[in-house]
Amino acid sequence: MQNLELKPAVDKYQPLVLTPLEDIRGFLFHHLGRFLLFLITFSSVLLMLLIFFFVIREAIPFLMKFNLTEFLTTKSWYPEASTPKFGALSLIVGSLYVTIAALVFAVPTGILAAIFLSDIVSLKIGDFIKPVIEILAAIPSVAYGFFAVLVLAPWMQNKLGFTTGTNALNASIILSIMALPTIISVAEDSISTIGRELREASYALGATRFETIFKVVIPAAHSGIIAAIVLGMMRAIGETMVVWMASGNANQIPSPWWDLSQSVRTMTATIAGDMGETPKDSLHYGALFAIGVVLLVMTFLLNIISEYFLASAKRKSGKS
Amino acid sequence: MQKGNDNMLIPSLETDTQEIESVVSLSQKNNVATKKKAPNCECAIVKSENFSFYYGSKAGVKDISMEIYPCSVTAIIGPSGCGKSTFLRSINRINDLIPHTHIDGKLFVNGHNVYDKNTNLVNLRQQVGMVFQKPNPFPKNIFDNVAYGPRLQGVKNRSSLQQVVESSLKAAALWDEVKDDLKKSALALSGGQQQRLCIARALATRPNIILMDEPCSALDPIATGKIEDLIDKLQNDYTIVIVTHNMQQAARVSKRTAFFCLGELIEYDSTVKIFRNPGKKQTEDYVTGRFG
Numbered sequence: 324m325q326n327l328e329l330k331p332a333v334d335k336y337q338p339l340v341l342t343p344l345e346d347i348r349g350f351l352f353h354h355l356g357r358f359l360l361f362l363i364t365f366s367s368v369l370l371m372l373l374i375f376f377f378v379i380r381e382a383i384p385f386l387m388k389f390n391l392t393e394f395l396t397t398k399s400w401y402p403e404a405s406t407p408k409f410g411a412l413s414l415i416v417g418s419l420y421v422t423i424a425a426l427v428f429a430v431p432t433g434i435l436a437a438i439f440l441s442d443i444v445s446l447k448i449g450d451f452i453k454p455v456i457e458i459l460a461a462i463p464s465v466a467y468g469f470f471a472v473l474v475l476a477p478w479m480q481n482k483l484g485f486t487t488g489t490n491a492l493n494a495s496i497i498l499s500i501m502a503l504p505t506i507i508s509v510a511e512d513s514i515s516t517i518g519r520e521l522r523e524a525s526y527a528l529g530a531t532r533f534e535t536i537f538k539v540v541i542p543a544a545h546s547g548i549i550a551a552i553v554l555g556m557m558r559a560i561g562e563t564m565v566v567w568m569a570s571g572n573a574n575q576i577p578s579p580w581w582d583l584s585q586s587v588r589t590m591t592a593t594i595a596g597d598m599g600e601t602p603k604d605s606l607h608y609g610a611l612f613a614i615g616v617v618l619l620v621m622t623f624l625l626n627i628i629s630e631y632f633l634a635s636a637k638r639k640s641g642k643s
Numbered sequence: 644m645q646k647g648n649d650n651m652l653i654p655s656l657e658t659d660t661q662e663i664e665s666v667v668s669l670s671q672k673n674n675v676a677t678k679k680k681a682p683n684c685e686c687a688i689v690k691s692e693n694f695s696f697y698y699g700s701k702a703g704v705k706d707i708s709m710e711i712y713p714c715s716v717t718a719i720i721g722p723s724g725c726g727k728s729t730f731l732r733s734i735n736r737i738n739d740l741i742p743h744t745h746i747d748g749k750l751f752v753n754g755h756n757v758y759d760k761n762t763n764l765v766n767l768r769q770q771v772g773m774v775f776q777k778p779n780p781f782p783k784n785i786f787d788n789v790a791y792g793p794r795l796q797g798v799k800n801r802s803s804l805q806q807v808v809e810s811s812l813k814a815a816a817l818w819d820e821v822k823d824d825l826k827k828s829a830l831a832l833s834g835g836q837q838q839r840l841c842i843a844r845a846l847a848t849r850p851n852i853i854l855m856d857e858p859c860s861a862l863d864p865i866a867t868g869k870i871e872d873l874i875d876k877l878q879n880d881y882t883i884v885i886v887t888h889n890m891q892q893a894a895r896v897s898k899r900t901a902f903f904c905l906g907e908l909i910e911y912d913s914t915v916k917i918f919r920n921p922g923k924k925q926t927e928d929y930v931t932g933r934f935g
Binding site: 519522523524525528530538542543 | 735737740742764765766767768772773777779780781782783791792795796841844845848
C-alpha cells in the first residue's frame, strides 16, 4: 500500500517576503494588465460614441438648413422633387406602427410560451424545444423576407382579399416571429429564476397551477418580463430587410388607423432603400442621417428602459 | 446498523443531555397544563398505513405507519436524509410537484385517504397548512401575503379580508410589529418576522393541521424562541407536525416524537419517553448524541 499521508511542509517553507524583482514584476503586471483590459472594454463604449458622433455629424448640415419641426411633424417625403420636402412623420409612424403591431402578436405568444416552457412542460421536452426556438433567431432576415414575399403576400392577396400582399400586417407578422425568440428566452429565464419556494408556498395555500402562475410567478417576474418585451421591441424596430421586403414601402399613414392591410414605410427601410441613390452631402443624404438620429435616440431610450428593469429584476432576485 | 455518516457536531455530550433532561421535564409540565384545555383529542387526525414514498426507484420513506393526534405538537426527528421532510410533505401532497415520484400504502387526513384519485387538492391544502424551512413570503406587501389564501377562497370583501389578516397576524404574534405598515413589502421584514408572516399566511386559510418543515433552521435563537412560544400557543387549536434537526426544540415544543432513520420509522412515542427512556438502542444513540 502506498503511503498517502499528508503532512505540513515544515522543512521547506517559502519565504513570505517578496524579492525586489518579484515586487517590480507584480507592480508592472498589475497595472499593465489593468490598462489593457480597460482599453479593450472601453473600445466598445468608444465605438458606440463614434457611431453616435458620425451619424449626428452627417445629419447636422441638413438640420441646419431644414426646419426640425417640419421634419418631425409633416407627412410629405419628396426628397427628389424640384422643391424637395422632407416630412418624416409617416416614416416614424410607419416604424412604430409595424413594431407595435408585431408586439401585439409576439408578446402574449412569447410570454405564454415562456410559461409553458418553465412551468408546464417537463424539463426534457423543454430542453428540446428551447434550442429550436433559438434557431429562429439565427435565420437570416432575408430568408424571412422571402417567406413574406413568396408565401404570406400571395396568401393575403388571394385568400384575404387585400389589395396588396406586402403591407403592414405582413411585415408585423414576420417581425413578431423574429422578436419571439428574444421574448421567449428572456422571459423564460426570469420566470425560471422565481424559485420553487414561492411556487410551493402558493400551492400549499390551496392555489391551483393557474392561480400560482398568474398571481405569484408572473407578478414576481414582472421586471424580467418587461425587459423581455423591450428587447423584443428593439429587435423589431431596428429590423430593416424584412420591412423593406414585406411592408410595401408606401409613404403613408394608414387610414383608418387600424387598417393593417395597407402598405406603410419605415425609417429603416427608407434609409436602406434611398442610401444607394443619393449623392453624398446632398440634402437628401443629410435627411437620411437625420432619420438615423431619430432611430438611434428611440432605441437608446428603449435600451435604457430595459436596463432599468433588468437591474431591478436582479435586485429583487438577490433580496428574496 | 447505523453508520456514522451524519456529521452532527455536538460539542459536549454531558451538558447537552442535561439540558434535554431539564427541558423535557419543563415541557412535560406544559403539556399537562395544555392537556386539560384541549378538546376531544383521542382519535387520530392524520394516519399513515404502510406508507412509502419513492423518488424514482429510491425510497424516500418506507413503510411508515403512525398516527398523529389532534390539538398537540408532534415532532419528527432524525438525521439528514432520513425522510422526515418527505413524510411531512406527503401529508399535504406538496411532494406531487416533484416529477417521477410515486407512493405506496395509505395516508389518511381526517379519515380520507389523500392519495385517492378523487382527492380535492385545493381543499386538502386549505385544511393542511404548511410552513417551510426558508421563510418564503411572496414579493408583495404584508397584507396581500396574508390575504392570498382567503382571496383564493373567494373572499373579496375588503373588511372581512382586513379581519382575517388582523386575526391571523395576531395569532402569529406579528400584529404589534407590523400593524402600522401593512403596505410594506414582506421582503423588508427580518427573517424571524418573515417566518411568522408565513405562519400567519398559513393560518389565514383556517387549516386544522399545520405542517412545519424545520421552521427555525434559518433563524437566530431569539427568533427561534418567538416561533417556539407561538407553536406552544397554537397547539390549543391546531394540530402541529414539526420536523426539526434541533433535538432540544423537539423536546421543548412537542408532546409526541417520532424518530426516523434511513426512511424508516424507528420509534414513535411520547416525547418524554423518547428522550428519557427510549425503547430502541438507535433512538437512544441519536438523542444522546452518540450517533453512529
